[in-house]
Amino acid sequence: MKINGSLLLIGCGKMGGALLEGWLAQGVAPEAVTVIEPFESPVLEGLRARGVAVVKAVTDLPEACDPAVVVIAIKPQMMDATIGDYRLFAKASTVFLSIAAGKTLAYFQSALGEEAPIVRAMPNTPAAVGRGMTVLCANGAASAPQREACSSLLSAVGETAWVEDESLLDAVTAVSGGGPAYVFLLIECLAQAGIEAGLPSDLAERLARVTVAGSGELVHQASEAPSQLRKNVTSPAGTTLEALNVLMAEDGLQPLMTRAIAAATRRSRELGQSEPA
Numbered sequence: 555m556k557i558n559g560s561l562l563l564i565g566c567g568k569m570g571g572a573l574l575e576g577w578l579a580q581g582v583a584p585e586a587v588t589v590i591e592p593f594e595s596p597v598l599e600g601l602r603a604r605g606v607a608v609v610k611a612v613t614d615l616p617e618a619c620d621p622a623v624v625v626i627a628i629k630p631q632m633m634d635a636t637i638g639d640y641r642l643f644a645k646a647s648t649v650f651l652s653i654a655a656g657k658t659l660a661y662f663q664s665a666l667g668e669e670a671p672i673v674r675a676m677p678n679t680p681a682a683v684g685r686g687m688t689v690l691c692a693n694g695a696a697s698a699p700q701r702e703a704c705s706s707l708l709s710a711v712g713e714t715a716w717v718e719d720e721s722l723l724d725a726v727t728a729v730s731g732g733g734p735a736y737v738f739l740l741i742e743c744l745a746q747a748g749i750e751a752g753l754p755s756d757l758a759e760r761l762a763r764v765t766v767a768g769s770g771e772l773v774h775q776a777s778e779a780p781s782q783l784r785k786n787v788t789s790p791a792g793t794t795l796e797a798l799n800v801l802m803a804e805d806g807l808q809p810l811m812t813r814a815i816a817a818a819t820r821r822s823r824e825l826g827q828s829e830p831a
């Protein structure tokens with residue numbers, strides 16, 4: 555993919571790095587990307603070797619730096635102290651694309667100015683392999699081409715959806731933003747349960763990993779609903795039914811997941827509460 559103009563990525567950690575990997579894999583020119591990341595790492599070395607410009611701080615940027623898209627990928631807890639540094643890019647021709655949990659469009663407008671074009675997005679780490687899910691919403695200052703530019707960036711690394719109602723992003727953050735972590739925990743729990751059922755640990759871990767990856771691919775490719783795919787595994791009076799009777803009991807997985815998602819949604823709202831310095 556091509557981007558019109560250049561891209562500045564602020565924060566090249568797990569999520570910013572995953573997006574950048576995805577973009578480079580999709581053909582974004584490394585020369586079009588500048589990264590601000592204070593902490594040195596082999597990942598940054600690799601990026602430099604591929605032609606990406608990497609600096610430690612906003613003050614190290616060349617004066618000519620005039621990005622079309624500024625991707626904000628630092629922790630929400632760092633935002634208050636840092637976001638004001640980027641006011642220098644606030645103008646109609648530059649869109650800010652924030653992936654920070656909880657931080658609202660109004661928050662960025664108060665830090666960057668009412669006229670700053672801002673898109674708030676919630677991606678997830680499978681973007682690194684082109685299988686992400688991102689939900690986006692924009693403020694009124696973001697032009698149609700700027701929304702389209704943000705859409706293209708995130709569509710290049712997975713599926714996208716837009717919402718008008720920004721408040722939905724807290725639940726989105728809980729479900730798809732953090733979702734990969736719950737799936738990885740499922741792998742860990744399945745493997746541990748296998749070990750407790752007598753399997754050698756390396757075999758149990760492989761079974762759990764391949765089973766979840768295969769099931770993910772199946773649900774991705776199949777036209778049936780997940781509930782039908784589940785039924786396809788569940789033979790009458792068979793073994794799976796015994797496990798599902800436990801997992802689908804009144805105190806089974808659903809109430810647990812509902813509580814987990816409610817807790818994450820609440821935390822996303824809390825993270826939105828602070829104000830820029």
Ligand SMILES: NC(=O)C1=CN([C@@H]2O[C@H](COP(=O)(O)OP(=O)(O)OC[C@H]3O[C@@H](n4cnc5c(N)ncnc54)[C@H](O)[C@@H]3O)[C@@H](O)[C@H]2O)C=CC1
Pocket residue numbers: 564565566567568569570571590591592593627628629630632636653654655676677678679731732
């Ligand atoms: N990790 C995930 O799965 C997801 C994370 N997010 C959001 O992405 C953002 C980043 O999260 P992670 O990548 O997980 O955190 P991280 O801690 O891995 O990455 C943040 C990066 O920002 C760098 N940084 C700190 N201060 C900086 C500054 N002043 N200027 C530039 N860079 C600075 C840190 O060195 C670090 O590499 C957060 O706002 C989070 O809510 C959103 C969706 C999913």
Ligand SMILES: O=C(O)[C@@H]1CCC=N1
Pocket residue numbers: 655727731732
């Ligand atoms: O845990 C977090 O706060 C971030 C947002 C979604 C995934 N990781």
